Amino acid sequence: MSLLSVRDLTVKFASRDGAMAALNGISFDLARGERLGIVGESGAGKSITGFALMNLLSKPGFIDGGEILFEGEDVTQMSPKQVRDMRGNRMAMIFQDPMVTLNPVLTIGQQMVETLRAHRNLSFEEARQIALVKLKEVYIPSPDERLDQYPHELSGGMRQRIIIAMALLLDPKLIIADEPTTALDVTIQADIMELLLEMCQSNQVGLILITHDLGVVSQVTERTMVMYAGRIIETGATRSIINDPQHPYTQGLINALPQQTPPGQRLKQIPGAMPTLSAMPTGCPFHTRCAHVTDECKRTAPEVSQFGDTAVACHEVHRLQRDLPKEVAQ
Amino acid sequence: MSNSTFDTGTPPLATPSRLSLMWNSNIGYSFRRNPVAIISMVVFWLITLAAFFAPVLAPYNPYDPSQIDILNSEYPPVWIDGSLPEFSLGTDDQGRDLLSTILYGTRLSIIIGLCAVALQAFLGISIGLISGYVGGRTDSLLMRLADIQLSFSTLMVAIIFLAITQALFGSEVFSRYAVLFLVGVIGVAEWPQYARTVRATVLAEKKKEYVDAARVMGFGPMRIMVRHILPNSLSPIFVISTVQVANAIISEASLSFLGLGMPPNQPSLGSLISSGFDYIFSGSWWITAIPGLVLVVLVLVINLLGDWMRDVLNPKLYKG
Numbered sequence: 001m002s003l004l005s006v007r008d009l010t011v012k013f014a015s016r017d018g019a020m021a022a023l024n025g026i027s028f029d030l031a032r033g034e035r036l037g038i039v040g041e042s043g044a045g046k047s048i049t050g051f052a053l054m055n056l057l058s059k060p061g062f063i064d065g066g067e068i069l070f071e072g073e074d075v076t077q078m079s080p081k082q083v084r085d086m087r088g089n090r091m092a093m094i095f096q097d098p099m100v101t102l103n104p105v106l107t108i109g110q111q112m113v114e115t116l117r118a119h120r121n122l123s124f125e126e127a128r129q130i131a132l133v134k135l136k137e138v139y140i141p142s143p144d145e146r147l148d149q150y151p152h153e154l155s156g157g158m159r160q161r162i163i164i165a166m167a168l169l170l171d172p173k174l175i176i177a178d179e180p181t182t183a184l185d186v187t188i189q190a191d192i193m194e195l196l197l198e199m200c201q202s203n204q205v206g207l208i209l210i211t212h213d214l215g216v217v218s219q220v221t222e223r224t225m226v227m228y229a230g231r232i233i234e235t236g237a238t239r240s241i242i243n244d245p246q247h248p249y250t251q252g253l254i255n256a257l258p259q260q261t262p263p264g265q266r267l268k269q270i271p272g273a274m275p276t277l278s279a280m281p282t283g284c285p286f287h288t289r290c291a292h293v294t295d296e297c298k299r300t301a302p303e304v305s306q307f308g309d310t311a312v313a314c315h316e317v318h319r320l321q322r323d324l325p326k327e328v329a330q
Numbered sequence: 331m332s333n334s335t336f337d338t339g340t341p342p343l344a345t346p347s348r349l350s351l352m353w354n355s356n357i358g359y360s361f362r363r364n365p366v367a368i369i370s371m372v373v374f375w376l377i378t379l380a381a382f383f384a385p386v387l388a389p390y391n392p393y394d395p396s397q398i399d400i401l402n403s404e405y406p407p408v409w410i411d412g413s414l415p416e417f418s419l420g421t422d423d424q425g426r427d428l429l430s431t432i433l434y435g436t437r438l439s440i441i442i443g444l445c446a447v448a449l450q451a452f453l454g455i456s457i458g459l460i461s462g463y464v465g466g467r468t469d470s471l472l473m474r475l476a477d478i479q480l481s482f483s484t485l486m487v488a489i490i491f492l493a494i495t496q497a498l499f500g501s502e503v504f505s506r507y508a509v510l511f512l513v514g515v516i517g518v519a520e521w522p523q524y525a526r527t528v529r530a531t532v533l534a535e536k537k538k539e540y541v542d543a544a545r546v547m548g549f550g551p552m553r554i555m556v557r558h559i560l561p562n563s564l565s566p567i568f569v570i571s572t573v574q575v576a577n578a579i580i581s582e583a584s585l586s587f588l589g590l591g592m593p594p595n596q597p598s599l600g601s602l603i604s605s606g607f608d609y610i611f612s613g614s615w616w617i618t619a620i621p622g623l624v625l626v627v628l629v630l631v632i633n634l635l636g637d638w639m640r641d642v643l644n645p646k647l648y649k650g
Contacts, residue, residue: 054546056546084549085548086548088549092547093543093546095546097539101539103543103544106557106558114549118547163543
C-alpha cells in the first residue's frame, strides 16, 4: 500500500463569478520513503496541492472533490480533531521563509517542547531532551544554547535547520516542503537540500518537494511531477524528465535554465504567461503558448498516457508516439 | 585583574539579568533619553507607593471613627494662619486629617482603576481574539455588540446601573459593595476599546506564516490564539491599558463626585472632592483643591507614560 494516494483531487476558489478550479482532478501516488518533486511556474497549483494534502486550505479555497488517502485514511473526510492529530505528527510541512515561520516571541526550545507535548504525553524535561537530540541531528552547533535563544538571534540557514528539526520532531511519515530554500542564500541552499535529503533517507520519511528549481529537484527527488494550470502534464522518474522531457512545457522549462544558454545571449523563455483561472482557454491549457499547437489542442484537453517511465498529457506527443513507428517502418 | 574588560578570551558566563536587558533595550534607551517619561515615571511611582503604603505612612487612619474628632473639622493646611501643626494638609469637614484621607483615597482610586482595567482587558481581549481569529458571523455579531456598547457613553451606563442598584439594595448594602459595583460597571462599559484593538491586531497577525506553521504542527485554535497570537499582539494592549487606567480613575472619580461611587466614610479621591465641594464657598477650598490636584497629576502622568509607550512600541518607528 502506498503512503499517499491522491485521486481526482479538485480544489476550487469561490469568487464573485462562481467557483473557479485551481486544481483540476489531479491524481498521484507516493510510496513509503519516496521523494517526489512538484515543479511548475508560479500559479500552477503546486502550493495549493501541498496545502490541500494537509487539509489546510482557507477561505475562499475548498476541496471540491476527489480523495486524499494518507495511510489508508481519507484526509478530506477527517474530523477537525483527527486532522489536528495528523498534522505535525504524521505529516509535517516546511515553509518557504524561515524568517517568518518561527514564532518571534517564543524561544526555539519553547516551540519545540510545545510541539512535542501537544502530541505526546511527555514531561517538560523529556521533551527538551528529544528536542536536543533532533537539533544535534540537523548539525546545529551547541544545541543546548540554541534552545534558549529567540528566532531573531539566529541566521536564516540556522532557522531553516531548526524548522527541519521541528518537522522531524514527531517522526512523521511524510514531509511537504514548500520551496524550502527559495528565501535562503545560494551557498546555504545546497546545504539545506543535502540535509533534507539525508534526513529523509535516514528516517525513511516520504518527501514532497515543491519548487521551481529543477536543479534542486534533480538532486533530491526520485520522481518528478510537472504541473501547469492546475493539472499534472508530465510525471515520471526525475532522470527521464530532466534528460528527456516529452511535454513542450517541460522542454520549455528546461531550455529556460540559464545553463542552457551560452553567455551573452538572451535566455530562452517560454513566450506568454500562465492563463488566469477566470480566463482558462479551451482544450489544452498550454496551447496558447505552445509551438506545436494544432486544431485538436484547441478543441479537446489531452488525456494522460504512459510512455515508458513517464506519463504525458499532450496531443503532439501522443501523435508522435503513434505515428513514429509507422514512419520508421516506411 | 582576572575580570578586567580586556579579558575577551572567555565569553561572559553570567547571563545578564532581565532588568539589565530591559535597561539596555530600545525601550530602556528611549526612556533614558526622554525627561518627560522619567519625571512621569518617578511621580507615578511616588504617588502609587505612597498610596499603597498609606497604612504605614499616614499619620491617622481615616476609617477609624475613634481617631476622628468633629471638633477638628475644617482646619486649613499648615502654611495658612489658624492651622494646627498635626494636620499638615488641614482637615476636611468631618475632622479627618486630609493627608491621610488623600493617601487612603488614592489607594482606593488606583485599586478600582486597575481592577476595572483588568476586567476590561479580560473581556476585551477574549472577545477580540475570538472575533479576529474565528471571523465570519461570530466576528460580525461580536463587533456589532461592541458598536452598540460604544454608542452608550460609559458614564451614562454607569450612572443608570449604579442608580438602579443603589435603589434596589439600599445605600447600606451598596456602600459595603461599592468597590465591586464600580469595578464591574467601569469594566463592562469599556471592553469594546480592547476588543477592537485586539481584533485589529489579530487580523494582521493571523495572516503571518508562523500561524500557518502552528496549524501545521497540529495545534488547536485555543492554543494558537492564546499562546501564539496573543503574545505577538501585546504592544497595542500595553498602550491602550495605560490610557484606560487613567480613564477608569477619572470615571470612578466622576461617579463618586456624583454620589454614585464610594460612600463618604470610605472616600476615594472623587468622593473627597465631592464632599469638599459643599464647603468651597465657605472658604475651605483645600478639601476640594488638594485631592483634585492629586487626581489631575496622577491621571496626567499616566497619560504621559502612555504617550511615551505608544511612541516606543510603534513598530513603524524602529522596525523599518
